[in-house]
Amino acid sequence: MRAFCVAIAFVTSLVVGGVAWSRSEPGPQVITQKDQRDLQITIYNGNLGLVKDTREVTLGSGVHTVQFMDVAAQIDPTSVHLTSLTNAAALKILEQNYEYDLLSGQKLMEKYVGRKVRLSQGNGAFLEGTLLSVNGPVYEINGQIYTGHFGNLVFPSLPENLVSKPTLVWLLRNQKAAPQRIEASYLATGVNWKADYVLVLNAADNGADLSGWVTIDNKSGASYKDAALKLVAGDIHRAVERYGAKRAMELAAAPAARTATHDFASEGFFEYHLYTLDARTTIKDNQTKQLSLMAANGVPVTKQLVYYGARDYYRTSYGTPVSNQKVGVFIELVNSQANKLGIPLPKGKVRVYKADRSGSQQFIGEDWIDHTPKDERVKIKMGEAFDVVGERTQKDWKKIAWGVYEVEWEISLRNHRKEDVTVTVIEPMPGDWEVLRATHSHERIEAHTLRFQIPVPKDGATKLGYRVRVRF
Secondary structure, X not given: XXXXXXXXXXXXXXXXXXXXXXXXXXXXXXXXXXXXXEEEEEEEOOOEEEEEEEEEEXXXXXXXXXXXXXXXXXXXXXXXXXXXXXXXXXXXXXXXXXXXXXXXXXXXXXXXXXXXXXXXXXXXXXXXXXEEEOOOXXXXXXXXXXXXXOOEEEEOOOOOOOEXXXXXXXXXXEOOOEEEEEEEEEEEEOEEEEEEEEEEEOOOOOEXXXXXXXXXXXXXXXXXXXXXXXXXXXXXXXXXXXXXXOOOOOOOOOOOOEEOOOOEXXXXXXXXXXXXXXXXXXXXXXXXXXXXXXXXXXXXXXXXXXXXXXXXXXXXXXXXXXXXXXXXEEEEEEOOHHHOOOOOEOOEEEEEEEEOOOOOEEEEEEEXXXXXOOXXXXXXXXXXXXXXXXXXXXXXXXXXXXXXXXXXXXXXXXXXXXXXXXXXXXXXXXXXEEEEEEOOOEEEEEOOEEEEEEEEOOOEEEEEEEEEEEEO
């Protein structure tokens, strides 16, 4: 037998709105994207979107079957709410079905297993047989069994349970035959947004330009054309499914083109923050889009060098210096109007850049920030210092009584830079503690935290020593 390329043909004259109906049955009323008059989408941080789709229809009085097409493939059917904006009391849903068995050549063949099909042989010639299996495929023709592809399949009609697009099918009762606008609202997964920030430091490391971008990733199975866009920032609680949570969204790997033609307005909303785009936008299916969220120039920042200790240092006797302790580098700013900010900052990743001597911007670190209200501090870890190093040596460790210990530490800080620096030494302290003596002034910033501010001269070193008594 000669092999031919497989092509799937079907009788389009029997297709109404993507769903096949026999000639003798009255077709349902089809409401498509062409009837759309308004579209709003609110996107949440947690892989969730609220869609409000307004369409204009004319329904007769009585009970009707209606197909509401072009909805998101990842719709949550249990969240659907339908109302008439023209006359809410006139329209009622009696039954709702969500059709998601989408049309494809494979699906069509599966639906016709055990049924008669025609195989086109070209020049108007056909063979008629029974499709026995899609694996092969396998046919029974004139009492004999054939396998393989040897003709274009021609089907008499589309099965009623196959649709070309995800579709809501309603049985509606309408009181009055008149044009009306209906709004279908529903939740859909597969759509998410996050904030990304770019911080560009000045030469002195005491000021920066900060810009924020909204990144929207849409894998919900629908496009949102010319939509009013709102974003909700905050940690919204959702009920977990009894046997597991919903599938998480896969973030797109490819970066998106950025546009800064519109702005977002922020407002407090319940215990969250709502950001509304001042113009409409189109979010295509399987698209990552970026929009400008905010921008501020000349934001004051401070750079900090921090040397951290650990609680368990006070419980054990160490015979050698504690190695592999690096001095961390942090950038801190205050989200206040006085610092040219003062707007709620959604959680996201901050990438920091600085110009080298040639003026070329270089990437110098990144960190995550949480949702940050106005007047709160933002602390960004940049990395570890190269030219400022620290070393910790336990000079003494004694057990004074049951549960009482005295520990003495020496911390050597060495600066190989060409300018003076100040290193903040943070020592987490366990139990009930008191500093017996120290070479530098200190402060108890929390119940279990001791802090020193240690100046270290350029190309020099400073030794911090202190003895502490700890009761567990």
